[in-house]
Amino acid sequence: xxxxxxxGDSVHGKPSVVYRFFTRLGQVYQxxxxxxxxxxxxxxxxxxxxSFVYMVRVYLLQGWYIVTYALGIYHLNLFIAFLSPKxxxxxxxxxxxxxxxxxxQNEEFRPFxxxxxxxxxxxxxxxxxxxxxxxxxxxxxxxxxxxxxxxxYFIMLFCITMKRQIKHMIKYRYIPFTxxxxxxxxxxxxxxxxxx
Numbered sequence: 001x002x003x004x005x006x007x008g009d010s011v012h013g014k015p016s017v018v019y020r021f022f023t024r025l026g027q028v029y030q031x032x033x034x035x036x037x038x039x040x041x042x043x044x045x046x047x048x049x050x051s052f053v054y055m056v057r058v059y060l061l062q063g064w065y066i067v068t069y070a071l072g073i074y075h076l077n078l079f080i081a082f083l084s085p086k087x088x089x090x091x092x093x094x095x096x097x098x099x100x101x102x103x104x105q106n107e108e109f110r111p112f113x114x115x116x117x118x119x120x121x122x123x124x125x126x127x128x129x130x131x132x133x134x135x136x137x138x139x140x141x142x143x144x145x146x147x148x149x150x151x152x153y154f155i156m157l158f159c160i161t162m163k164r165q166i167k168h169m170i171k172y173r174y175i176p177f178t179x180x181x182x183x184x185x186x187x188x189x190x191x192x193x194x195x196x
Contacts, residue, residue, distance in 0.1 A: 040122075083114075083165055084114070084115040085176075
């Protein structure tokens with residue numbers, strides 16, 4: 001391998017200015033992502049705000065319905081991945097290797113692990129909204145279409161997909177949402193306390 005053949009190297013063996021710029025840009029971006037991790041509610045409020053701005057833009061421009069439809073399908077796909085377990089129990093029925101969700105009351109509890117974690121769900125959804133927003137600046141993406149058909153088709157697709165997901169959740173007895181640690185009631189304390 002000759003000098004300058006590796007990625008980002010200039011002719012003299014030092015990283016090029018462009019490579020250093022994009023490396024630094026990636027580091028700053030990752031730093032902001034890392035800092036935003038604990039602020040779940042704030043992240044989702046910003047994403048909903050971006051979504052609202054996007055919807056207002058599409059409404060005012062009266063176009064880009066195909067882009068909006070594609071964004072809706074993308075978000076639906078992300079949401080289904082968010083609701084699904086990492087290891088599909090239907091694939092684990094025949095084989096006994098690997099962890100699976102408990103199906104009986106006396107089985108050991110295993111926590112629900114998502115196929116798409118919340119942070120990655122948020123990150124992908126936000127990037128999707130930003131890409132769709134950028135698409136609205138280009139007339140090439142403004143394909144003329146009768147939008148009520150797209151809305152009806154999306155609602156139908158959403159209902160069918162969610163029905164299938166809920167049936168899967170019922171069949172394999174998992175709930176993708178948890179609300180803190182489970183507490184169990186013990187026997188009532190009938191004894192007296194000792195005061196010192």
